[in-house]
Amino acid sequence: MGCVASRAKPGLDEKRALLAQYASEVSTRTKPVDTTQRLAQLRHVMRTCGVDAYVIGSEDAHGSEYTAPCDQRLAFITGFTGSTATAVVCLDGAHFFTDGRYHVQASEQLDDNWTLHKVGEPGVQPWTAWITELPSGTHVGMDAALLPHTLAVRLRAALQAQRKALACPERNLVDEVWGAGRPGPALSYIYEHAIEYAGLDAATKIRDLRQWLAHHHEDAAYVLSALDEVAWLLNLRGASIPCNPVFPAYVVVTADDVALFVDERLLTRPVRVYLAAMGVSLHAYEGIMTWLRDTPLSTILVDERASHALVRAAGESRVVVQTAASPVALAKACKNEVEQDGLRRAYRRDGAAWAKWAAWLEEAMQRGATITERQAADELARVRAADPLYAGMQAYDAISAAGPNAALPHYETPATHSRVLDREAPYLNDSGPQYHDGTIDTTRTVHFGRPSAEQKRAYTRVLQGHIALACARFPAGTTGAQLDMLARQPLFRDGYKYMHGTGHGVGSFLAVHEGPHGLSSSSGGASVPVPLQEGMALSNEPGFYEEGHFGIRIESIVLVRRATTHREFQGPWLELETLTRVPISTRLVDERLLSPAEAQWLRAYNRQCRDELLPLVRGDRRAEKWLRQQ
Template identity: 40%
Template sequence: MTSHADRLAALRQTLKAEGLDGFIVPLTDEHMSEYVGGYAQRLGWLTGFQGSAGTAVVLADAAAIFVDGRYTIQVRSQVDGGLYQYRSVPSEPVAGWLAETAPAGARIGYDPWLTTRAFLRGAESQLARKGISLVAVKSNPVDAVWADRPEPPLTPAEILGAEFTGRSSADKRAAIAAEAKKAGAGAVILSALDSIAWAFNIRGHDISRTPVVRAFAIVRDDGSATLFTAPAKISAEVQAHLGPDVAVQPYEAFGPALEALEGKVLLDPSSSVAAIYEALGRGRASLIEARDPTTLPKSAKNPVELDGMRAAHVRDGAAISKFLHSVDAKPPVDEIDASDRLEAFRRESNLLKDLSFDSISAVGPNAALPHYRSEPESKRAFAGEAIYLIDSGGQYPDGTTDITRTVALGTPTAEMKDRYTRVLKGHIALAMARFPRGTRGGQLDILARQFLWSAGLDYAHGTGHGVGHFLGVHEGPQRIAAAVGAPGVDEVLLPGMVLSNEPGFYKAGEYGIRIENLVIVTEDSRPGDEQPMLAFETITLAPIDQRLIEPALLTAAEIDWLDSYHARVRAALEPQLDGPARDWLIAATDPLPKAAREAA
């Protein structure tokens, strides 16, 4: 089977043979991961969709694919509209479509290892009115027709030493055990892959762009633990690192181990799939639903982790600067040539483990798609364009980076410069913010949007997301965004958290602008303060293109911030560069001309 039509037909035949009227195909894995390994790319194999979030539903005579606004254009270019209806979430949810489209009394299959209990609860109540039932399958029917499905990876786990983590695994597990006791639980189930990597101080290569090991874990209230993963991943060295209080069992032993648990067990419903609840329900354990106890200590990083993040950003900034110089000196042929060139500069350090996500390398109209991914059929050439946007990042043992720069290729229009400067003003306003302890990310979002709003403009994505330490480039729980009630918006910002600062503007069919740096939440006490105050420390270091700035729109304080930032960039990166790239950096980080300051 080579065509997606053949694959869809084969799945329908399998569903019919199994007595199912339909099946739900989400893009996720057993751990509710944002990015998944090749073995779990069922949605992409079935439909052709290559985005990072989506769901398909297949019925006997209809099918639909559900994506959010990031992928409205992409899904239409990758998925055959003759096979699948296009649906946009959250306005057109899966359960709503099933209630309207599936026949009364239909039996709709789902994989309990890929489905949350929250989804099932909401969907079942909506579908019951039509007599539609959701049926857990014992084996995924997509796998039955995916003849060349990759096997789950067996790449070895690697130790991340204390020189990077700042805390031993035993210390972290003791803290998890203390949280279990506080909640009255005898054990904690860890199912999120980044939580497990953080708790055991291990990293891996099981998912592209995210350095995690495919595993589950149970941590008991005495600090001992069982790690469920492929034994082939655990070398004698890694086993010695884990220590005598950590047993290793096969990945497939996790389900039976859940059934054997007794007493109270703590688990996080946001990362625990329905199969975990079902297995616990077959045993004698009682459940305590609570936040994963690794979440806050993982996000509020310790001094060793923060120093590593700073060092990674100096290294990464040097690579970015070499790349930006090369774009000016010898423009790439096209978007893919550009992103490949940037990756090569990052690899010169010999410390890059992977990119932190697939680079968004976008020229002209493609830059107007905030989550664009260049493909051979969509790539644009650099010639004749005015603006180029590159959003990229690296995974280093001491930290994760994520940076966006928008640069002038030709002569930008007055409108482009106006929009760029408004985005820059918002970026600076957020970077300069002081706020009392207890402030939530959603309270700060307007700082980045205000100058666009004043001109009747906006952008349709969040302003900031959390970033992991040699872990996920998108890490919760913290977030800066405008959407009321969205995950992370109400999360209190804590010292040590790392977030992005990335306002943007996108004119459909013409150009896109985004300026992104990473920041650390820091203590910021000053004389006269009547309460504890926090601020942001910007750690991303790379020039911001002054050719796109309209100086008359900047205030004196904004110019001071930009000049000070560029002075930091030059001081940190000049020793890392030589020759023409060093000369370019010096010119790119010069203060704004005196005339601009006088105009402000």
Template identity: 40%
Template sequence: MSTHADRLAALRTQLKSDNLDGFVVPLTDEHMSEYVGSYAQRLAWLTGFDGSAGSAAVLPEEAAIFIDGRYTIQVRDQVDGDLFSYQPVPETSVAKWLQGTAPEGGRIGYDPWLHTKAWVKQATKALEGKAELVPVERNPIDAVWVGRPEPSKARLEPYSQNLAGRSSESKRGEIADWLKSEKADASVIAALDSIAWTLNIRGKDVTHTPVALAFLIVHADASADLFVDGDKVHDELRNFLGDDVRIHERSDFEDFLKGNFEGKLVAVDPNLSVAAIEMALEAGGARVLSRRDPAVLPKAIKNEAEIQGHRDAQARDGAVISKFLKWLEAEAPKGEQDELSVAAKLLELREATGELKDISFDTISGAGHNGALPHYRVNEKSNHKLEMNSIYLVDSGGQYLDGTTDITRTVIVGEPTDEMKDRFTRVLKGHIAIATARFPEGITGGRLDSFARQYLWQVGLDYGHGTGHGVGAFLAVHEGPQRISPPGGAYAGADEPLKAGMILSNEPGYYKEGEYGIRIENLVLVVEVEGAAPESDKKLLGFENLTFAPIERRLIDVDLLTPEERRWVDDYHAEVLGKIGPQLEGEELEWLQAACAPL
């Protein structure tokens, strides 16, 4: 097997033959996806870094990898510092680094199928007078990647309208009405979960996310053109989609854009579509209208069928978590369990439901100091034993036909220190503050974020991630547009108004580097609640808890809780017992009753 030094050398040789002096390597695919198929893992192949966000730039004599604060430790563990310098984001960026490092008059290549037009404009401006940014026809990494996996050939599957809650015809009709209001002729939809939602289809092309590699164009007459590998299509799918959805080979997409929209106005999402899409439309004489993907907001606002599906999936998953926590409480003190074995047990319990289609992301199984890495991913090298008098954090989820789950629980093995209890209780108070929040319609997640942080702030502490992200309905575990997170910066979506029907995570945390991590995560549904003042012209919104599993009582400092907060914990645990108890029996039920006893 080639080393990363060999791969970097091979890429540099290829760049020279392509008449390029550099190349930019992002971690994404042709759909600007957060999670990508193995065929698109170019950054990991080149560098060894397997985090979920990052990029690299390669020049003849220098190379750099760009990561944010979540991956400061991981990148040093996985990427050879003699090959790539470590560059912190947002302190710097690929464009800034190239501006200072690229050779004078150099030609810096980029793949227009892996970058947005906005990135291209920004990088072009940064390199102005220094170097030229050049779109490549073939990605040079693909030319030297021996044994590169093929894109998945998994079949596309219809998704039941009983679970989807709406027909594809009604969704396409809504998009068509929007297009008419914009006086546009068509909308290009490139985001894989938006395509899956719009057509009521699911796939197996991206690990842990049930989507298929495809592009979609929806027209103002509500018909659509779907571009997908023909091997994925079958008669059942054709009949399900109907005559108004025309199916083409995925490889014909670019030529279709160039040849069918001359003089027409075509809507393209500038954040979810790659530069190559706009370049192809403009080459064919189309006018491009920059607008948000019309499926994004209706997908985020769940209908009654999707909400009920989520409730059913969460109840099933909550029983799994309760069984797991009971097993963990008995087994962890024996000193034989490690992060990998514990994650394997949790997967075994989920699979035993007979309903699991996949996990919804790689399980974060962090014992002791590894738990202090919010996005930690265990492997054979990093695998750590669960030790006595230490904290264990597990963030996991399942993909079920009726819903996508995401839950974090933090437990103590042995006895906690007073500091552990203090920090856990402050995180719990923040979790309760979000769970009990009431706010007028129109309030954004960014304005709620500080509710969760205030009790850590009181003692000068904080955490370096958002408090909540949107979640799909048997779709992506990270779904926009809404977030509960600090406004601005890296947290796109913090300025999105929350609306009834949106599902988000509620996951404040605290991380003491080198020692332990704490996070408490439930999923919540935005709902309309009673109590708006008579003179108010806005609905009053709040959250309904969707996730039900015990919270670690041994880590709670009851004296730090107000009477109202204690009542919340007791009421929550009573609800856990009511929803999960009927699914358990014997010792597991007895354990749950004790875990849910009033404080």
């Protein structure tokens, strides 16, 4: 294979030399960006605006997790490249807040100008509480377009109670510093998401939303600002945002109109014809603010991700925030039969791609080839890209992590000089492409040598948590927050734990992290935990991470479906169907810890993967052999 650097089996001295070279390269690669000049310029702009502390988050104007390069202000001002964190720049210091997923990465990427606040550790406050303790009279600045209105209301009240103020300058202060170096917007054409994958036409979705609107509010408009909701409602997709097949836009639905606010450079003639046939009116992207100010409608409905700027334009007195899950978010989360079948097909095909790749990797490692984390990730991406329904993008940046790097839950695999895979520690791969019929998110942890007793014990406890959740059966009305402990209990028995949620919602060729549901205490980020419903797709991903040593995660996607029970007492009852078709490695399992039922589940699952995937890899003898060995 082209990504195998050496076919000769390296000796011990060569291995040591490679590891020493890796350590030296890591030291150079992780050297923080010098932010001294940027912070000095930002503080100058802050003084001209009368701002004493300026808050910079990682989201865009739509509350997106993944943002276009032109919206990556946090990375520009701090040098931190993780997906979520918050910086607070004061006139006399710079503070950085992030949770346990990014403590290690932040400590490596931030320079000496920054004070790192490891949120989640004892005594460490989140930034929202920390800023209330700034001196009396402090003016805390934020960009209203990037600030969720619900958060703005809470911050404003908390600051005023402490004789401080929330200030929203008309321009983004980081953009003032970034200047001409700031990238321009990504211009990728929007296209129709075919009905054979969507399962429900956009006109029906719009009709259903209008019926909900008429039932709940008179003389009202519903504003969609979340990009995945805009794309889902109109059955459109794009490529303007990394990893998500969406595009920057707003949609406003009223009894008489569906207005799309979008950069018209993104629209092809076929898409214009498609939208016109549904009666969708087109407006400039920036025109949303004017429309909200000028509309005579008495009620404007927005969801929890709507920005403070949107609400201010509409007028706070007539805005109603959907604090419970919005009707669009819930409808999108509950996949229809076509979307469910699409996910099943996508995960079977992706399982076949994984088997081909895993067989290659296993053979190469046994042969003693030198393979890096990046080479392994790129090879898997190459195999997946051969799928006829591959949509041209990954669902997220692949985590290809060997040894201690796997102990970082959101490790960023470097493009060059990544760690060499070895036979001493587990190797973790968390990756997935976007297919037109499904969004993929799969994690497996394997070992190419002889695992230690501790590695096997930790892996087995993670596996037991994974199995416990996969086998869950529960009454309708149960939330993911209530199921979360099922996956954690086997780890707790041995004093293991993990600091992330057990599972998140997954879209249908949309966002890999989809609300409002989830398998965690926050239940998908919703302020009110959302009951699980038939058709919701979620991840099942318990893990264990020991910094500096190794990390383990086993992740499969599950689908909520109706369950048949002995009595159906006070039903209906629900259960989880595992969609992922990638065998779970048994080399790391301590079979003495498994119950007979757990051992049977593991054998049955791997047998199911083998039986369903063998026809899809027929002719690839290496993949066939690998599957039969699992």
